[in-house]
Amino acid sequence: MFMIALSFSYICKSLAGTVMKSSITHIERRFGTTSSEAGLIDGSFEMGNLMFLTLVSHFGSKSHIPRIIGTGCFIMGIGSILTCSPHFFMGYYRYDSALTVKPLENSTGIYTPCSTDLNLTGYSESSALLKSGCKNESGLPMWIYVLMGNMLRGIGETPITPLGITYIDNFAEEGHSTFYIGILHSLSMFGPLFGFLLGSLCAKLYVDIGYVDLNTITIKPTDSRWVGAWWLGFLIMGILSIAAGIPFFFIPKSLEKPTKERKISASLNIASTNESRSQRTNFKNPEQKKESKNLAGFFHSLKRILSNWMYIIYLIHSLFSFSSFIGYVTFMTKFLEQYFGQSISKLNFFIGIIIMPVISISIFLGGFISRKLKLKTLGIIKLLFISYICATAFQVLLLSFNCERRSVAGLTVTYDGNNLRTHPQNTSFPFCNSECNCDANLWDPVCGDNGITYMSPCLAGCKSSVGHGNDLVFHNCSCIEVHNFQSSTTSAHLGQCSMSDDCSRNFIYFMAVQALSSFFVGLGGPSKMVLTFKLVKGYMSHIHKQLRNLL
Structure with a gap:
């Protein structure tokens, strides 16, 4: 039941992110912003996410995880509704x-x-x-409310991934976590699939549909002045996000331990005894012990994580890969619209029915390969490295498709x-x-x-x-x-x-190579997620082993 609820929340959060990506050009035109301001609006999600990510990950794992995820879904839905609210207070386009x-x-x-x-x-x-x-009566530009809504959506999405994966890792059977994560991310690809299709539909609809006579509109969706019904997608996904949070309030804080937990040797009991003895040594009174579980414990855990050099290398890799990926996805439709002369509605449709299914299949295949081959940490790193090398090669190949x-x-x-x-x-x-x-x-x-x-x-x-x-x-x-x-x-x-026929053919080749690149990116997706836990767990196990030797 938790997997079903978490999968639905994953679909909703990826749906929301996709609708934002597919609507960013229309938001830019509707509010008269520059591309830099449009990038700031899109980046506000990461700003809100970063403000609470580490705190929620640390303290949330010790609390009622399902309820925290459900609360996050509610906040995410409210943020989506706030994002579309300026449409109902502005004049006609x-x-x-x-x-x-x-x-x-x-x-x-x-x-x-x-x-x-x-x-x-x-x-x-x-x-x-x-x-x-476009300004309201207070003099503030209306796109500020879109930015605030997107930031609130980022805050609400904070607990879904880290706490959801933690809950799975805590109660899944031994060796099945990777497989469950692969299923989770594969199902979550339905979010971008439906999101791009929804974005395609909204891009075809005129922004003021239902308010103006469409027979008087002299521009088409292929026109650079066209603005689609960008607000409709945010309204729909806001309602879905709120609905996704309801089931989590009926899921217990903890589940029955799997069978493997009853077969653990007495060595863990000794480790537990040593850990209790260590805590009694380090914390002389209950107040200090309570403090360790709060802010002091947070900074202590953060210090141990940042001293893991393998994890730091992984973070640097993630920084570069996400920076390029986010910028590419945000402005890809705008670039293709100008470069190949395609409408945003058509581009969103092609991305939804071609790119997203390819990524979904590759993510599931990546999780299946890791489970079938029983890859350890080094094997997972090799799979991730090969997938990124192949994806980068196809990305470079995209530069060869020119258009006059x-x-x-x-x-x-x-x-x-x-x-x-x-x-x-x-x-x-x-x-x-x-x-x-x-x-x-x-x-x-x-x-x-x-x-x-x-x-x-x-x-x-x-x-x-x-x-x-x-x-x-x-x-x-x-x-x-x-x-x-x-x-x-x-x-x-x-x-x-x-555009000429050669340009149309180049667009087809571009989408085919982009699908191959996306396949290899998705192939390393589950490995990249599990690698985070293996690096941290391996480091923590080494620390516990050293403590046992000292004691």
Whole structure:
């Protein structure tokens, strides 16, 4: 029953972390933050986790472990709900669009992006709205509450892993801990699986769904201005996290000792006697003994752990591996969106159905190999080393999958389609749109018939339009010259031009190699977890042996 409850809590905590990773780009766009601030929001979880991790691990192991884990699940759920709360107190999402330009008189639904009349330009109003940022009445940016909620979620998640593994190690049969941990981490992979699928669904839904008429939205999920319903995932996982904490309050503090405990030789009784004698020697009165179990005992244990040089090497390894992993996962979808031209919804879907099942299988296989081969400490280290070498090799291979730059007039190419390095232009206003009253800072891309993307229909020199919403098409664009034939009517449609077929193939290769790299990372997962306990236990057994010899 404890394994079932702990597995569900693992799924919830990994679900929450995945939803944050898959929503970080939408949070960045919704609150108008920089990538550095978005990284701070995502890192606030680790900040909250670190504040209480060592204290909970030390004191919680001597208390009612299931109830502490249940309380942590409640706090984690409250933090998730706090994260999504700013959505319900903010105004509707506004973005720059060519449709902010007023239509011609007596021409319903027809817009003239390129106009010589200053009164017809409406770009400045929407630009000012975006630059003003999202703030509440107290003047604090609203993303501060997202940061606080994520930090509270980190505090609540603190006891789940260390105390859960401790409970398993205390009451599992001899040699079965690794197998149980492998099962636990394999089941926990359903969290990222469902999390990325949930993130994919939320990314497809417009942020203000249910509040605005979706027929008036002129951007698509592939647009860099699109913001999905990021708040919905946090609301769902907040409710699930609270529900996950309920079963732990019905699980006892301790279970029946396994059969192996009744077969222990009398040597442990002697060790227990020696330990009691040592305690009587070191602690002359009950107050000192009580102090050793509290803060003094905590610092004493911390000192012994930090004097274990093998454990210190393991911590350094974990520091570098987690630093690279967290940064990679946080901004991977944003990089792939810009580099391969894929929508965040599509990327979350592919990661959920490809990467996460591969990691789940590899984690289970890693635990099975350790149990089948009965690996000791050195064997576990070898398995972990081999898995990380293979994963690193595939990560380096990812750098070989290149994709060409998008052709954006005035940014990467000239308005004639030439390279800016060989044909430099210092202005976004060439002769073709010099008479238009355009905002050079407006990003409302359109794709011309010539395959070049323009920053806005105004900068493309478009003088008329037909259609509505996403079906809007601009005509008579003076900056667009159709190649291979002369055309008096040149047009453009909303959105950036599609990437080439070579880029699409490279994206498929990238995901395949990424799956192989993830497989080897997951293969060493259970070994890495068990290695922590073996290093500490081995060191503590050595200390106890020395004490027995002295006594």
